[in-house]
Amino acid sequence: MTAYLMEARGLEIRFGGVVAAQNVTLEVKEGQNLAIIGPNGAGKTTFLNICTGWLKPSAGSVYFRGKEITRLSPRQICRLGVARAFQIPQLFTEHTALENMLIAASAREGHWAPFTALSRIPEREEMMHLLEMVHCGDVADRPVVELSEGQRKLIDIAVALALKPRLLLMDEPTSGVASSQKHEVMEILVRALAAAGVTSVFVEHDMSIVERYADEVAVWAAGVVQLRGGPAEVLEHPDVIRDVIGETV
Amino acid sequence: MLARYVIPALLILIVPLLPFLAPWLKVVLIIALAKGIAVLGVTTLLRAGQVSFGHALFFAIAAYASAFLARSAVGGEFFVMLLLGTFAAGLSGLLVGLFVVRYRGIFFGMLNLAFSMIFWSILEKFYYLTGGADGIHVRRPTVLGISLARAEFETFLFYFAFLLALLLGWVALRFLNSPIGHLFQTVKTNETRLQYLGISPRRTLLVGYVFSAGLCGVGGVLLATVQGIVTPDYAWWIRSGEMVFIAVLGGAGSVAGAFVGALAYELVRTYAAAFAADIWQMVLGAFLLVIILFAPGGMIGIYDTLMRRLFRNGGSARDRDAESEAAYRPAVEGKKP
Numbered sequence: 001m002t003a004y005l006m007e008a009r010g011l012e013i014r015f016g017g018v019v020a021a022q023n024v025t026l027e028v029k030e031g032q033n034l035a036i037i038g039p040n041g042a043g044k045t046t047f048l049n050i051c052t053g054w055l056k057p058s059a060g061s062v063y064f065r066g067k068e069i070t071r072l073s074p075r076q077i078c079r080l081g082v083a084r085a086f087q088i089p090q091l092f093t094e095h096t097a098l099e100n101m102l103i104a105a106s107a108r109e110g111h112w113a114p115f116t117a118l119s120r121i122p123e124r125e126e127m128m129h130l131l132e133m134v135h136c137g138d139v140a141d142r143p144v145v146e147l148s149e150g151q152r153k154l155i156d157i158a159v160a161l162a163l164k165p166r167l168l169l170m171d172e173p174t175s176g177v178a179s180s181q182k183h184e185v186m187e188i189l190v191r192a193l194a195a196a197g198v199t200s201v202f203v204e205h206d207m208s209i210v211e212r213y214a215d216e217v218a219v220w221a222a223g224v225v226q227l228r229g230g231p232a233e234v235l236e237h238p239d240v241i242r243d244v245i246g247e248t249v
Numbered sequence: 250m251l252a253r254y255v256i257p258a259l260l261i262l263i264v265p266l267l268p269f270l271a272p273w274l275k276v277v278l279i280i281a282l283a284k285g286i287a288v289l290g291v292t293t294l295l296r297a298g299q300v301s302f303g304h305a306l307f308f309a310i311a312a313y314a315s316a317f318l319a320r321s322a323v324g325g326e327f328f329v330m331l332l333l334g335t336f337a338a339g340l341s342g343l344l345v346g347l348f349v350v351r352y353r354g355i356f357f358g359m360l361n362l363a364f365s366m367i368f369w370s371i372l373e374k375f376y377y378l379t380g381g382a383d384g385i386h387v388r389r390p391t392v393l394g395i396s397l398a399r400a401e402f403e404t405f406l407f408y409f410a411f412l413l414a415l416l417l418g419w420v421a422l423r424f425l426n427s428p429i430g431h432l433f434q435t436v437k438t439n440e441t442r443l444q445y446l447g448i449s450p451r452r453t454l455l456v457g458y459v460f461s462a463g464l465c466g467v468g469g470v471l472l473a474t475v476q477g478i479v480t481p482d483y484a485w486w487i488r489s490g491e492m493v494f495i496a497v498l499g500g501a502g503s504v505a506g507a508f509v510g511a512l513a514y515e516l517v518r519t520y521a522a523a524f525a526a527d528i529w530q531m532v533l534g535a536f537l538l539v540i541i542l543f544a545p546g547g548m549i550g551i552y553d554t555l556m557r558r559l560f561r562n563g564g565s566a567r568d569r570d571a572e573s574e575a576a577y578r579p580a581v582e583g584k585k586p
C-alpha cells in the first residue's frame with residue numbers, strides 16, 4: 001500500500017513524434033494543493049488526461065489510494081473519487097447553474113427514479129450551499145450559457161465538488177478570468193476546497209497564483225517533470241525563471 | 250399567465266367532443282393520436298440531440314407482433330395486443346439500442362434507418378410468415394372479452410387513444426423532468442462532463458432509446474387495430490421520415506408538439522388529399538418549409554411566442570421549472586458559447 005493519494009509511475013505517452021510524457025513519476029499527498037507549471041505543450045494537460053482515464057499511456061501506471069487506475073475509464077475513475085475541472089468549463093449549457101449542480105448530485109447519489117422531479121431531490125439545499133460557497137448563489141436560476149467565463153469556471157469546479165471527490169484535478173482554474181479577479185476566484189476556490197477537505201492538483205500559468213496558493217510545485221517541460229519542491233524554492237530556480245517564467249517573480 | 254395553460258386545457262377538452270361534431274373525423278383522430286404517440290418517441294430522442302430515421306422499425310414490430318397474436322389461437326384481445334406489441338417494441342429497442350447508442354449524429358440516424366429497412370425487407374420477403382407486401386389482416390380485437398361492432402370499437406379506440414395520449418404525454422414529461430431524464434438530455438450538450446460525473450452516456454441514451462421505442466410500439470398497435478391491416482409499409486423509411494417530419498412540425502423536442510403536429514399533419518393530409526389529390530405531398534412540404542424558415546420552434550414555438558407577446562410580464566423561473574417543456578430550448582437555439 002502506498003502512502004500517497006495519487007501516484008503516477010513511469011508514465012509515457014507520445015503523439016506521433018511529440019513526447020507528451022516520458023518516464024513521469026509524480027505523487028500527490030493527501031490534503032495538499034499541488035501546482036503543475038511549465039511552458040505550453042509541455043504535457044501538463046496530457047498528464048491530467050491520463051490520470052482521469054481520458055488517455056491511456058503506452059507505459060507506466062497510475063494509482064489512486066493504492067489501486068491501479070491506468071486502464072479504467074473516466075467514469076470509473078470518477079466513481080473512485082477523482083473529479084476534474086476543465087480549462088474550458090464543461091457544463092450543460094441548456095441547464096441553469098443549479099440544475100447543473102442537481103444533475104451532478106443525482107449522478108453521485110444514483111437517483112434513477114423516473115418520477116421524481118430533478119428540482120425536488122433531497123440534495124437541493126446542499127447544492128445551493130455549494131453554489132453560494134463559490135459565490136454563484138445569485139445566478140443559480142440562470143442558464144449557464146448566459147453567465148460570464150469566471151462564473152462558469154467556478155460552477156464547473158462546484159459541479160466537480162458536488163461529487164464529493166477525494167481529489168480534484170483542475171486545468172488552469174483562473175484562465176479566462178479577468179486578471180483583476182484571478183486572486184479573488186482562487187481565494188474562493190481554495191476556501192471551498194479546504195471546507196470540503198479535497199486534495200487538489202492544478203495546472204497554472206500565473207506564477208503569482210502558484211506562489212500564493214500551492215503547497216508544492218512540479219515543473220514540467222518536454223514531457224518530463226524537471227523539478228519539484230516548495231513554491232519559493234521552485235519559482236526562484238534559475239532554470240524555471242529562464243524556461244517557464246521568463247522573468248523574476 | 251393563466252391563459253397560457255387555460256387555452257391548451259380548453260383544446261384538450263374539445264378533442265373528445267370532435268367525434269360528435271364531425272363523426273367522420275373519428276378515424277382520422279385515432280390515426281393522429283397513434284402517430285402522435287409514436288412521434289413522442291422520436292421527439293424524446295430529439296431531446297438528447299439524436300434524430301432517428303428508422304423508428305418506424307419499432308412501430309412495425311409492435312404492429313406485426315399484435316397482428317400475429319390476433320391471428321394465433323390465443324386470439325385478439327386488445328389490451329393483450331397492446332401490451333405484447335409495446336413489449337416487443339421495447340425489447341427490440343433494447344437490442345437495436347445496444348448497438349446504435351455507440352454512435353451519434355448522422356451515423357445514429359442512418360444506422361436506425363438501416364435496421365428499419367432490414368426489417369422491411371424481412372417483412373417483404375418472408376411471404377409465408379408475413380404475407381409479404383399484402384401484409385396481415387388484423388381482425389377487430391375484443392375489448393376485455395367483449396366483441397364490439399365497428400362503430401363502437403372505433404369510439405372505444407378513439408377515447409382510449411385520447412386518454413393514453415394524455416397519460417403517455419404526462420409520463421414523458423415526468424421522465425424528462427426527472428434526474429435520469431435530465432441526464433439523458435445532457436447527451437446533447439456535454440457528454441464529456443457526463444463521463445466526468447461518473448455516468449455512461451451510452452447507457453443513459455439507451456434508457457431513453459428503449460422508452461422511445463416503446464412509445465413507437467404503442468402507436469404501431471393502435472394504428473394496426475384501427476386500420477385492420479399491417480403491411481411492410483409500417484417499417485418503410487417514409488414512415489420514419491414522417492415521424493421526424495411531424496416532430497419538427499409540432500416543435501422539435503416538444504411533448505405537446507408531437508400531438509399538435511400529428512393532428513395538424515393528419516388534417517392537412519386528409520384535406521390536401523381530398524382537394525388537391527395530385528399535389529398533397531407538395532402542400533405538406535411547403536407547410537414544413539414555412540415552419541422551418543419562419544418558426545423553427547414548430548407550432549408549439551409559434552404558440553409560445555404568441556403567449557410571450559401577449560403576456561410579456563408573465564412567467565417566472567418557477568413556471569420554467571415546473572414544466573419540462575419550457576425548460577427545453579430547441580436545437581436551433583443557444584449552442585455552446
